[in-house]
Amino acid sequence: MKSMNGLRVALGVVMAVASIGAWSQGGASAGASAGTAVTASGGMTAKAARQANRALRRKVYAALAKHKEIDAGDISFTAKDGAVTINGTVPDASQINTVAEVAKGVEGVTSVTSKLTVRQPFAQ
Structure with a gap:
């Protein structure tokens, strides 16, 4: 026992x-x-790359927030390895270029693809 x-x-x-x-x-x-955050071959790990992409996206949002004339409620950003894609709608066509220029001015952004459209009013 x-x-x-x-x-x-x-x-x-x-x-x-x-x-x-x-x-x-x-x-x-x-x-x-x-x-x-670096593999033996010198590249970033997948986790580090996701974190860098999220950080870049937050920087672009923060830069856009400084422009009070732009309604960013219907705008979203995706970032991958410095390439930023903008999706959503804006109330005025002139804001499409402004949003793209703001994104281009953020440190770390290498290219910008804008898929923004102008929001159509409901009554017309």
């Missing part, structure tokens, strides 16, 4: 040590990739 309990305890300790070792390896590799 005592040998059976000792065996259970030993098995429990082995399992605990193995799971802690596996957990620390996963955490170390995740931390290393997040900290360096």
Whole structure:
């Protein structure tokens, strides 16, 4: 009976040590990739690329928010590797070029594709 309990305890300790070792390896590799954000071949990891794309998109939104004359409620941006695509509608055709110029002026933007359209009034 005592040998059976000792065996259970030993098995429990082995399992605990193995799971802690596996957990620390996963955490170390995740931390290393997040900290360096560069693969061995010199490219960005997928997670780092998504974070960079989100950060660029936020910078474009922030730049557009400074232009109070533009209603940005129906405008959305997507960013991928510096290329920004603008989607949505604006109330006036002149705002299409303004939004594109604002996006081009953001640091990190390499190209801008505008898919903006003019919002048509309901009554006409």
